[in-house]
Amino acid sequence: MKKVLSIAGSDCSGGAGIQADLKTFSAHGVFGMSVIVSVVAENTSRVIDIQDITPDMIEKQIDAVFEDIEVDAIKIGMLSTKPCMEAVAKKMEEYKPKNIVIDPVMYAKNGCSLMDDNSIETLLKVVLPYADLLTPNIPEAEKISNIKISNKEDMKIAAKIIYEMGCKNVLIKGGYYIENALDVLYDGKEHYYFETKRIDTKNTHGTGCTFSSAIASNLALGMTMPTAIKQAKEYITTAIEHSLDIGKGNGPTNHFYDLYKNGLDVSEDK
Ligand SMILES: Nc1ncnc2c1ncn2[C@@H]1O[C@H](COP(=O)(O)OP(=O)(O)O)[C@@H](O)[C@H]1O
């Protein structure tokens, strides 16, 4: 069984962060592991508070995984402050794992901040170079590239700018910001496009977490980068299509839709 590690924040409401990552790993048939970087008191409507785990404890969790288990891919999500970023980067340098997908999480879907604004320089300098794939959404890509993104051409330009900063591939996610759900990959040579129709739903809590974890799972399973993204795009689209009206704000995606569809009977009247 392939083994995939998430290094990210904990979302107690279950739709994003580590919880979304582990559900996604299970849905892909890979063995999921987690290093918790921050505990976030959040739900579908708001972020109440963030408590970072100490850098020493972040490092020890990563050591505990790597001294014992071979890691086939890593997804890195929310890193809220410089010390968290530095602790994770130090361990990436030490263990040099393969297939690192980094989602540079800055905000929750409800607009609440999940990263200290002063840490962006550190993210770019210290963390970004470890990315086999960086997956910013439009607001994140605008902050990183320093250009305004309004259409496909802008996405292409921003992808090149971000690639030049030192990641091996960059995927800018159009999500609900661009007319269709268009994502643009740049690998230093070519642009690739992944496009679906936009699904009209407010229930998109955790879409970025789920998508990056699906890509990491597919890389662990041996797919090439474009194929891993293509299949992950199909997975996230289905998960959004069948997203769940749970909570009062932006509900979560449906990580196991395919499992239920294929015969797991969850009806209550049986
Ligand atoms: N309403 C939507 N309909 C279809 N696809 C969507 C929708 N919202 C997001 N996506 C897709 O979900 C994936 C995650 O993107 P996005 O939601 O932009 O990430 P983030 O959670 O980081 O903001 C991308 O493939 C994006 O195109």
Ligand SMILES: Cc1ncc(COP(=O)(O)O)c(N)n1
């Ligand atoms: C702990 C944590 N990490 C990340 C996100 C962003 O989620 P997304 O951008 O996928 O909606 C979140 N809300 N909480």
